[in-house]
């Protein structure tokens with residue numbers, strides 16, 4: 001790091017992989033094109049944000065942070081039919097939860113409807129926009145194809161006066177939906193389809209979540225977005241690659257209206273595709289509407305709120321976005337890359353606790369009392385404190401942790417052999433009790449009172465360590481174990497989503513946990529030693545009925 005770095009916006013840059021957008025910004029600042037940068041995150045409030053949006057949020061807000069610039073939150077709300085305040089609220093919450101602050105109040109493209117209308121009039125007056133009365137089907141025919149040019153609309157050469165009068169009628173609700181639209185007059189032979197006289201206003205008799213019934217004409221995305229950017233004095237307008245061609249229209253609109261210069265510039269990066277998940281609000285909405293999942297924040301959903309309910313932390317999601325980087329190459333990120341981020345975070349930060357998911361009763365015959373043991377909350381972070389564990393004559397261990405016979409690889413409790421109970425004593429399995437069907441219902445054990453926190457005095461080697469929970473002083477708990485929602489790596493490509501749903505994406509188990517988890521807070525993940533990372537469910541868990549979600553397994557590929 002150079003000496004001057006402390007005063008430059010690039011402090012901490014060694015931790016960030018550089019990317020092509022940062023290079024552009026560095027050049028723009030060095031050339032004096034901008035004094036500081038201003039970005040925006042522009043979601044359409046037609047669904048909850050997903051992991052792909054997290055990438056865009058981290059990029060836009062992250063750039064503003066690192067360069068000491070500003071980032072706006074702007075709702076791109078030009079389609080009242082699909083939008084809703086529920087989505088507006090959830091988006092604000094998700095951005096804040098991820099740890100970012102937008103500049104000033106949230107903005108709405110609908111705040112600019114009056115100005116947008118004014119710019120449309122300006123284009124009409126300049127002979128650069130016209131009211132077209134082709135039906136949607138005719139318009140499609142006239143548009144041409146990628147290999148053939150389009151044809152001019154018969155309404156293209158209307159006079160300015162006629163266009164102004166018709167546009168006024170559109171605005172006043174005097175023309176029916178689908179019977180007219182306002183189009184930019186550009187070039188029906190352009191190799192770029194978006195430049196073939198794109199529609200910039202359409203009629204929709206719909207109530208808008210922000211503007212109510214004030215408007216019955218709504219501006220299209222391409223017309224709205226660039227003007228909103230310019231009004232907000234955005235310097236770098238960053239979007240995903242599918243908008244590459246639209247950049248021509250973005251520039252065309254701004255160059256042809258009298259709006260303050262310098263103009264914003266659009267830059268495109270590749271969207272995040274995450275293996276085994278859908279990153280399309282429309283498709284996620286389908287899962288919600290069909291009841292395939294328990295709402296937008298179902299812990300199996302790749303939404304920010306779903307990941308949150310699952311036990312992901314904002315730091316883990318930010319770290320994931322940092323690792324995947326920003327490029328122009330289309331690619332798909334392995335799901336394990338996301339899991340690695342939360343696993344690393346939780347290994348470092350999650351308190352440890354004991355849970356028994358498939359309980360098996362143990363009776364320690366030579367122990368009659370109750371003893372309160374002390375256990376560290378984290379093996380190598382004393383600052384996380386300690387907790388108390390009641391040790392009793394009857395305890396539970398997991399069914400998988402006991403076998404009547406086993407080979408040397410099995411490092412748990414075996415009949416006639418010893419094992420250590422985590423944070424407690426060494427016990428030996430003496431005999432079993434079975435039910436009529438031959439299932440083991442109780443294992444009778446003895447314990448060695450000299451083994452609390454130390455090895456057996458005579459040098460006996462005890463290799464295994466297992467979890468346990470007092471059977472006299474415990475809490476019942478429901479465990480929700482999640483697996484991938486889909487059976488294929490690319491569910492987005494499936495013709496029928498229903499055919500690729502994993503029927504076993506949720507398995508529910510009923511077991512016990514230690515008493516200290518009575519007040520387990522949602523979003524606080526614990527490492528249930530040997531079982532995985534779990535957190536209390538924000539929707540269904542209560543002290544009377546604890547419900548834990550599996551956040552992630554302890555190791556990859558579990």
Ligand code: ATP
Pocket residue numbers: 041042043044045051052053055056076238239240270271272273279280281282
């Ligand atoms: P969806 O297809 O899920 O509806 P969208 O692009 O229509 O996504 P917007 O609300 O318009 O959703 O997106 C807001 C911002 O987030 C846009 O700038 C968009 O480019 C970005 N974004 C959306 N999906 C992804 C993704 N998978 N990866 C990166 N950025 C994304």
Ligand code: MG
Pocket residue numbers: 044
């Ligand atoms: Mg969109």
